[in-house]
Amino acid sequence: LREARWERARIGAALELAPADLVTVSYVLKELPPEARTGLVDAAAAAGQAVVIVEPGTPDGYVRIIEARDRLIAAGLSIAAPCPHDDACPIAPGTDWCHFSARVSRSSLHRQVKGGSLSHEDEKFSYVVATRFPATPAPARITRKPQLRKGQVLLELCTRDEGLSRSTVTKRHGELYRAARDIAWGDPWPPEGTA
Numbered sequence: 001l002r003e004a005r006w007e008r009a010r011i012g013a014a015l016e017l018a019p020a021d022l023v024t025v026s027y028v029l030k031e032l033p034p035e036a037r038t039g040l041v042d043a044a045a046a047a048g049q050a051v052v053i054v055e056p057g058t059p060d061g062y063v064r065i066i067e068a069r070d071r072l073i074a075a076g077l078s079i080a081a082p083c084p085h086d087d088a089c090p091i092a093p094g095t096d097w098c099h100f101s102a103r104v105s106r107s108s109l110h111r112q113v114k115g116g117s118l119s120h121e122d123e124k125f126s127y128v129v130a131t132r133f134p135a136t137p138a139p140a141r142i143t144r145k146p147q148l149r150k151g152q153v154l155l156e157l158c159t160r161d162e163g164l165s166r167s168t169v170t171k172r173h174g175e176l177y178r179a180a181r182d183i184a185w186g187d188p189w190p191p192e193g194t195a
């Protein structure tokens with residue numbers, strides 16, 4: 001980053017970006033009017049070998065991600081994550097929203113501003129990663145916090161071949177069961193190397 005050149009610019013409808021290995025667009029789409037939003041996604045798709053777009057993990061943040069995902073695919077990119085495929089999202093519009101959670105530490109200023117006392121917060125986000133180079137998406141993605149029960153783990157999944165599905169992994173599954181005990185919301189499933 002020592003070599004980085006920082007530039008400030010207003011994101012408007014007509015935006016050109018220099019070619020880049022990676023373009024990240026984080027928590028910005030919500031700030032923009034629709035025309036500037038689509039212009040930014042199209043410019044990122046044209047410039048980036050890989051594009052990562054992140055929005056707040058709310059129903060409307062998810063809708064913006066799905067709209068951006070459609071544009072990235074139309075521009076010739078392939079989806080690397082979180083989806084296991086480039087097909088339409090299996091969530092029926094308005095019924096749910098694909099999102100994940102990341103624990104982020106709070107600075108003292110952060111705590112003061114938000115009036116919170118915990119040293120961390122669980123930030124909910126929706127995202128999409130698309131690439132121009134070949135990507136190997138996970139066969140499935142864990143879409144909810146796994147439920148641990150005695151001798152079994154209940155998983156909610158978005159899968160490549162069966163859309164949204166539920167899976168119960170029990171002790172009888174051996175190695176897969178041990179993997180399921182350790183798996184987290186947002187992880188690929190099954191973990192690489194397990195059957």
Ligand SMILES: C[S@@+](CC[C@H](N)C(=O)[O-])C[C@H]1O[C@@H](n2cnc3c(N)ncnc32)[C@H](O)[C@@H]1O
Pocket residue numbers: 009010011012025026027028031032036
């Ligand atoms: C929620 S912040 C996200 C900041 C950062 N990308 C991140 O992930 O932490 C949204 C940012 O978008 C900037 N922004 C809003 N509209 C913009 C526009 N038309 N052109 C450029 N920046 C804009 C705001 O100034 C603000 O810094």
